[in-house]
Amino acid sequence: xxxxxxxxxxxxxxxxxxxxxxxxxxxxxxxxxxxxxxxxxxxxxxxxxxxxxxxxxxxxxxxxxxxxxxxxxxxxxxxxxxxxxxxxxxxxxxxxxxxxxxxxxxxxxxxxx
Amino acid sequence: xxxxxxxxxxxxxxxxxxxxxxxxxxxxxxxxxxxxxxxxxxxxxxxxxxxxxxxxxxxxxxxxxxxxxxxxxxxxxxxxxxxxxxxxxxxxxxxxxxxxxxxxxxxxxx
Amino acid sequence: xxxxxxxxxxxxxxxxxxxxxxxxxxxxxxxxxxxxxxxxxxxxxxxxxxxxxxxxxxxxxxxxxxxxxxxxxxxxxxxxxxxxxxxxxxxxxxxxxxxxxxxxxxxxxxxxxxxxxxxxxxxxxxxxxxxxxxxxxxxxxxxxxxxxxxxxxxxxxxxxxxxxxxxxxxxxxxxxxxxxxxxxxxxxxxxxxxxxxxxxxxxxxxxxxxxxxxxxxxxxxxxxxxxxxxxxxxxxxxxx
Numbered sequence: 501x502x503x504x505x506x507x508x509x510x511x512x513x514x515x516x517x518x519x520x521x522x523x524x525x526x527x528x529x530x531x532x533x534x535x536x537x538x539x540x541x542x543x544x545x546x547x548x549x550x551x552x553x554x555x556x557x558x559x560x561x562x563x564x565x566x567x568x569x570x571x572x573x574x575x576x577x578x579x580x581x582x583x584x585x586x587x588x589x590x591x592x593x594x595x596x597x598x599x600x601x602x603x604x605x606x607x608x609x610x611x612x613x
Numbered sequence: 614x615x616x617x618x619x620x621x622x623x624x625x626x627x628x629x630x631x632x633x634x635x636x637x638x639x640x641x642x643x644x645x646x647x648x649x650x651x652x653x654x655x656x657x658x659x660x661x662x663x664x665x666x667x668x669x670x671x672x673x674x675x676x677x678x679x680x681x682x683x684x685x686x687x688x689x690x691x692x693x694x695x696x697x698x699x700x701x702x703x704x705x706x707x708x709x710x711x712x713x714x715x716x717x718x719x720x721x722x723x
Numbered sequence: 724x725x726x727x728x729x730x731x732x733x734x735x736x737x738x739x740x741x742x743x744x745x746x747x748x749x750x751x752x753x754x755x756x757x758x759x760x761x762x763x764x765x766x767x768x769x770x771x772x773x774x775x776x777x778x779x780x781x782x783x784x785x786x787x788x789x790x791x792x793x794x795x796x797x798x799x800x801x802x803x804x805x806x807x808x809x810x811x812x813x814x815x816x817x818x819x820x821x822x823x824x825x826x827x828x829x830x831x832x833x834x835x836x837x838x839x840x841x842x843x844x845x846x847x848x849x850x851x852x853x854x855x856x857x858x859x860x861x862x863x864x865x866x867x868x869x870x871x872x873x874x875x876x877x878x879x880x881x882x883x884x885x886x887x888x889x890x891x892x893x894x895x896x897x898x899x900x901x902x903x904x905x906x907x908x909x910x911x912x913x914x915x916x917x918x919x920x921x922x923x924x925x926x927x928x929x930x931x932x933x934x935x936x937x938x939x940x941x942x943x944x945x946x947x948x949x950x951x952x953x954x955x956x957x958x959x960x961x962x963x
Contacts, residue, residue, distance in 0.1 A: 504791025505816075505880050510931045522686060525679040528709055532672075535716035542651035549649040561645075565638060572634045575627050578929055582624075582948040590931065604638055612645040614887055617954055620925035685926075689886035 513594035517574045520567040527564060562609040569601030614688050623681045626674040633671045660723035672713030680706035728808060731801065733759055736813040738822050756796035757785050760812060773824035783874030787824050788813040793879035795938040816879040831875050834891045839917040840898035843910035853907050865904035868897050868946045870939045877933035877943055889922030893933035893943030896924050900946035903953055915954045924950040
């Protein structure tokens with residue numbers, strides 16, 4: 501629920517961190533499961549990898565790379581907030597984290613396309 | 614719900630993973646060029662202690678980090694607590710560690 | 724809906740009916756939200772319960788949710804918060820309601836004590852007064868956290884408190900941090916222990932809503948970050 505008291509940028513930064521974290525945690529088992537075919541059944545792994553040629557799967561991969569990037573950069577912001585001398589520029593840092601994640605995921609997408 | 618010990622574990626695993634994530638994304642950007650194939654992935658990773666160490670560390674840190682992260686989410690939204698919450702945390706950790714180790718073994722075993 | 728701009732359209736939470744009750748309140752120049760509540764109680768419905776004391780932003784007793792945001796109502800001008808002449812006034816979030824706009828602050832103050840927000844003197848009245856230089860890092864950190872008026876605005880703004888009722892909350896932890904930096908205090912280890920439990924400082928998600936709404940512009944998030952650092956340092960010193 502976006503209640504009035506939550507309408508501040510750093511609350512959205514929290515939502516992004518939480519959503520990306522949960523999404524990555526749910527993706528991990530799938531990722532591990534597919535890779536575990538590599539040794540005994542490489543043809544099954546190839547079967548999965550062929551999916552990645554599809555545009556929609558490429559878009560999903562772009563999304564995953566973005567989530568990974570934004571969770572990492574956003575997490576680094578939080579650790580800097582906790583462990584380095586206080587900076588009042590947290591909104592700028594949060595925006596920069598999202599921008600850096602976007603840059604990385606676009607680079608990935610353009611290479612994959 | 615998050616005590617000092619879990620807080621330290623969460624931050625330490627995050628710090629370990631930061632460079633690993635950057636490395637992983639770099640590998641992905643390079644590897645994805647010209648499409649992915651099992652053969653291409655295996656030719657890079659099979660029998661490599663370096664990649665086994667890299668992704669083995671990654672799997673261990675990610676399993677701890679995801680288990681603690683999901684613990685907080687499940688506590689806050691599903692109101693799970695006490696023993697049930699501890700069991701949930703351990704189950705997530707062990708499941709991810711098992712599946713992740715199996716995957717790392719599959720791509721790096723000689 | 725008011726068509727007359729000389730009246731404010733005010734919805735006030737009534738605990739008996741568990742719903743908002745509408746009042747039309749005469750608009751005035753330089754009118755605070757507390758003035759609006761007081762007008763209703765004196766001219767429209769004397770059974771309306773609310774709490775205030777000083778009316779000048781010092782005592783911290785008049786905080787309420789105004790259009791969904793926690794505010795000190797005596798220092799909040801209607802002009803700043805009214806949306807097209809409309810105001811919604813509710814009791815502070817995250818606290819039990821006693822009646823209408825008055826909340827039970829017991830949890831809030833109990834957590835203040837639970838966080839060891841209590842001064843433990845190291846000297847007696849026979850000793851010399853300890854000189855604290857104003858330019859030491861500890862004194863500067865304590866200064867930054869010390870002007871709290873216990874209004875509960877940060878506590879109502881905090882989503883961690885909402886999700887975890889055991890969480891000590893921004894005000895109590897902010898108070899603990901100012902005492903961690905008090906060189907005259909003798910209970911540092913106990914205090915760091917007190918803020919390290921299930922409801923302790925490590926649960927803070929750094930939303931910074933507390934800092935965003937604090938009427939005295941304090942930054943409990945920064946104080947809590949300080950507690951996180953000191954508790955971790957203490958744990959490594961103990962070799963845990």
